[in-house]
Amino acid sequence: MLLQVENVYKSYSKSCGIIKKEKLQVLKGVSFKLHRSECLGIIGESGSGKSTLGRLIIGVEKPDNGNIFINNTNINSSRGKSIKKDVSVVFQDYFSSVNPRFKIIDIISEPIRVYEKLSKKDTTLKIINLLERVGLSKKFLSRYPHELSGGQLQRVCIARAIATKPKFIVLDEAISSLDVSIQVQILDLLKELKNDIDISYIFITHDLTAVTYICDRVIFFHDGNIVEQVDNIEDLKNVKNDYSKNLLQAATQMNVREAIYENQRVS
Amino acid sequence: MDFKDYKDVVHIIRDISFSLKKNHCLGIVGESGSGKSITCRAILGLLGKNFNIEGDAFFEGINLLKADKRRIRRIRGKEVSMILQNPMTSFDPLYSIENQMIETLVENLGISISEAKPLCLKAVEEMNIINPKVVLKKYPHELSGGMLQRVMIGIALTLKPQIIIADEPTTAVDSANQIKVLKEFANIKEKYHTSMIFISHDLGAISKVADDIIVMKDGRIVEQGTAKEILNSPKNHHTKYLIDTRKSLVDRFNYIIK
Numbered sequence: 001m002l003l004q005v006e007n008v009y010k011s012y013s014k015s016c017g018i019i020k021k022e023k024l025q026v027l028k029g030v031s032f033k034l035h036r037s038e039c040l041g042i043i044g045e046s047g048s049g050k051s052t053l054g055r056l057i058i059g060v061e062k063p064d065n066g067n068i069f070i071n072n073t074n075i076n077s078s079r080g081k082s083i084k085k086d087v088s089v090v091f092q093d094y095f096s097s098v099n100p101r102f103k104i105i106d107i108i109s110e111p112i113r114v115y116e117k118l119s120k121k122d123t124t125l126k127i128i129n130l131l132e133r134v135g136l137s138k139k140f141l142s143r144y145p146h147e148l149s150g151g152q153l154q155r156v157c158i159a160r161a162i163a164t165k166p167k168f169i170v171l172d173e174a175i176s177s178l179d180v181s182i183q184v185q186i187l188d189l190l191k192e193l194k195n196d197i198d199i200s201y202i203f204i205t206h207d208l209t210a211v212t213y214i215c216d217r218v219i220f221f222h223d224g225n226i227v228e229q230v231d232n233i234e235d236l237k238n239v240k241n242d243y244s245k246n247l248l249q250a251a252t253q254m255n256v257r258e259a260i261y262e263n264q265r266v267s
Numbered sequence: 268m269d270f271k272d273y274k275d276v277v278h279i280i281r282d283i284s285f286s287l288k289k290n291h292c293l294g295i296v297g298e299s300g301s302g303k304s305i306t307c308r309a310i311l312g313l314l315g316k317n318f319n320i321e322g323d324a325f326f327e328g329i330n331l332l333k334a335d336k337r338r339i340r341r342i343r344g345k346e347v348s349m350i351l352q353n354p355m356t357s358f359d360p361l362y363s364i365e366n367q368m369i370e371t372l373v374e375n376l377g378i379s380i381s382e383a384k385p386l387c388l389k390a391v392e393e394m395n396i397i398n399p400k401v402v403l404k405k406y407p408h409e410l411s412g413g414m415l416q417r418v419m420i421g422i423a424l425t426l427k428p429q430i431i432i433a434d435e436p437t438t439a440v441d442s443a444n445q446i447k448v449l450k451e452f453a454n455i456k457e458k459y460h461t462s463m464i465f466i467s468h469d470l471g472a473i474s475k476v477a478d479d480i481i482v483m484k485d486g487r488i489v490e491q492g493t494a495k496e497i498l499n500s501p502k503n504h505h506t507k508y509l510i511d512t513r514k515s516l517v518d519r520f521n522y523i524i525k
Contacts, residue, residue: 045411045444047411150299180509184512233523246443250443251520253446254445255517255520
């Protein structure tokens with residue numbers, strides 16, 4: 001078992017007025033497992049708590065209750081620190097997840113410096129390798145983030161994520177702010193990487209179409225709970241929960257083939 | 268409406284001409300950076316002084332690019348409304364939804380605050396928002412992106428403009444709500460006979476509402492025609508590329524659903 005999430009609860013306190021405080025329960029007892037070399041989709045609307053779950057998994061926040069195990073090690077125990085090397089993350093907002101004053105070479109070399117002792121020359125070689133891996137050439141090395149397009153910068157973020165050879169990557173809406181045509185390119189890249197370097201993904205999104213393109217399993221997330229789990233993506237059409245059905249129906253309406261133009265007008 | 272445009276120094280847009288017919292929806296599709304949004308901003312005179320705009324844009328015989336500022340301000344809002352991409356940042360976080368709606372209506376329609384109030388309620392009700400009275404009292408951060416987007420469409424509609432320019436109205440909205448917003452646009456066109464310019468990077472969304480489509484790339488129009496022509500028999504290779512990438516995404520989805 002690569003990742004095991006057990007009965008996780010998380011709440012934030014929300015201030016109402018000056019003294020009164022309210023507790024906002026974001027996750028209400030979430031459990032699931034991630035196996036080796038699979039892609040697990042977590043789908044839900046904004047505010048459903050799916051991003052919070054992602055943050056708990058990578059260990060930037062701690063759950064109030066419940067445990068998260070990576071390779072049977074609790075990530076919040078003292079031994080958990082070394083295990084965090086196995087996890088990486090790619091966020092939706094590619095521009096704010098890189099330091100604007102860093103060149104691309106500095107951005108990617110940061111995680112390598114932390115986890116590996118390599119000479120400067122070896123680090124550069126490794127970075128060039130990583131860039132080629134994600135479809136960029138070495139001429140990007142000395143560029144700054146603002147000189148890259150969204151799709152290119154997201155590729156850099158993916159290169160940075162795979163730099164430490166993680167076992168799995170949390171992709172938090174990683175393609176949502178890209179153009180449709182670029183989305184497909186990034187999804188293809190992710191698929192390719194999955195086959196080449198044996199990596200798992202947790203693909204957090206609100207877009208069911210993208211989920212079907214890349215994921216093996218799907219979890220429907222609603223209001224801090226898992227409302228339905230589809231273990232084989234081909235069974236997606238048989239979802240039973242009302243919320244999942246709703247999402248599926250909306251996606252189906254959006255995806256009627258462009259070629260049959262006359263039949264798909266919404267009015 | 269005709270529009271011809273030409274920009275200097277860094278050429279953002281080069282020699283674009285198109286026309287919007289009455290009660291038609293014109294879809295502008297292209298990747299980010301292709302100049303779709305800036306075209307529309309140029310028409311409305313929303314660009315700063317460092318943009319050098321050449322050409323003409325006619326709205327009912329008035330040249331929007333040459334007319335004086337006061338006149339344009341009257342047209343903008345009342346006759347030509349714009350719906351923006353990011354509903355979360357388009358509202359002032361310090362004022363309730365109702366306050367902002369009233370402000371817009373009083374300013375543009377020249378009515379009193381007490382006259383504007385019922386209009387606000389009606390606008391929100393027509394957007395199929397549950398508990399319209401409660402929603403009006405809320406602040407922007409208390410509503411979801413989809414809701415705010417519908418409120419913004421509601422405001423635009425109450426002004427009964429001749430033209431609505433919608434700049435990526437579905438991009439910031441959850442996929443479950445995207446189809447709702449698109450239906451709203453289709454409704455508007457039927458009910459109010461408004462003309463629309465619908466900008467998006469998503470051919471899927473465009474194909475749901477547009478009658479005519481313009482495909483833009485690097486500040487130029489690479490193909491234009493009726494939606495049927497463009498979607499069924501694209502000629503330009505960039506159009507084909509946009510259609511194919513989307514198709515590969517959708518094909519897998521449809522295969523699983525079938």
